Amino acid sequence: MKKIKCNSYTVEVGNLELSSFPALLQESFKDVRKVIVVDENTHDSCLEYLLTAFPTLEDAEVILLPTGEENKVMEVCFQVLEALSDYEIVRSDLIITLGGGVVSDMGGFIASIYKRGLPCIHIPTSLMGMVDAAIGGKTGIDLGNFKNQIGTFYDPVAVYVDQRFLSTLPEDEWKSGFAEVLKHALIADEKEWARLIGSKQDELFSDENVKKILEKSIAVKAKVVTEDPKEKGKRKSLNFGHTIGHAIEGYYLELNPMAHGNCIALGMIAEAFLSNQKGTLPSDELNEIVQVMMALYPCPEDLLTGVGIMLEIMKNDKKNDYEGIKTCFLDKIGQCSWNHLIDENDIKAAFNYLYQSYYKN
Ligand SMILES: NC(=O)c1ccc[n+]([C@@H]2O[C@H](COP(=O)([O-])OP(=O)(O)OC[C@H]3O[C@@H](n4cnc5c(N)ncnc54)[C@H](O)[C@@H]3O)[C@@H](O)[C@H]2O)c1
Structure with a gap:
């Protein structure tokens, strides 16, 4: 497992089951509720693995984002924020993003503003997410034609990069x-x-x-x-x-x-x-x-x-x-x-x- 320090947290590159992820869930987030944010493709390609490999996640709430950059907008954020509120998610609960850059940018942004910020873990599933979007703590959404015009700097608790997710990524x-x-x-x-x-x-x-x-x-x-x-x-x-x-x-x-x-x-x-x-x-x-x-x-x-x-x-x-x-x-x-x-x-x-x-x- 390669560990790369990034600001206040560590990016671990390697098999997720062999990383610190299971221990982190058990030790730091044992009794809190978990919300997994996915888009339509990562829901179909990546979520099942996560839920079966990590039994502590079987009761997690799953929030499904519409796929694509055109949905990285405030209107979608409002719907997610309302869902978090309906689920009665509190500030000590955990958000896990499982997806490409759109999911980590928008999921990270929501994690940074809901109840003034709750812990967030990024599990990037696209090459773009793994080498760039999930690294560095920038979150953001678009405003009309203007890319990432609204956003925050918000460090996740950790980032886990497991290249096995890339097996379903389109060319x-x-x-x-x-x-x-x-x-x-x-x-x-x-x-x-x-x-x-x-x-x-x-x-x-x-x-x-x-x-x-x-x-x-x-x-x-x-x-x-x-x-x-x-x-x-x-x-x-x-x-x-x-x-x-x-x-x-x-x-x-x-x-x-x-x-x-x-x-x-x-x-x-x-x-x-x-x-x-x-x-x-x-x-x-x-x-x-x-x-x-x-x-x-x-x-x-x-x-x-x-x-x-x-x-x-x-x-x-x-x-x-x-x-x-x-x-x-x-x-x-x-x-x-x-x-x-x-x-x-x-x-x-x-x-x-x-x-x-x-x-x-
Ligand atoms: N915050 C930052 O520092 C930063 C840096 C670079 C890019 N970005 C942002 O990231 C976004 C681009 O990231 P992206 O290219 O990952 O976009 P994306 O999240 O839209 O993912 C691209 C496509 O791949 C699909 N996908 C992702 N993982 C998959 C998997 N394992 N199997 C099958 N399909 C999968 C997605 O559903 C989507 O259709 C842009 O919004 C960009 O602004 C942010």
């Missing part, structure tokens, strides 16, 4: 989570980037290698978050690809929703281009990044028609301050800097570059 969702794996390597681990892009796909996703990917990627995020839990400085490096990626995700949310990781991959191409234009990232490294992302992630053909709206979305990004739109640059592969101001012309040029990379012929 597109693997790819989505892999975008954040690539991002962690790009901002902080040059060797891991080289290892990832040098591996054949069948080797890359062998059980042994997935374990390695999880441990390395979680270690990057946990280190950054522990150094800067409230995003005053270094944590901003985790936003590489997200200034433009979140605008793409927000724009397409109501038109034709795209996986979070796909949008971040496109954002990484655009922001790598800006890094190169501003004189940091060398051109050969930019080209390498573009080739890797293009081989894995599609770009919508109508991307350029939405640039005006995406610009407006970016102006309201919660990462900005009064100075304007700010983003991260890669100084080189494996090193990132943040708080770089970019203007409308930069952003338009980045969207053009992104589009041309896919459709220049």
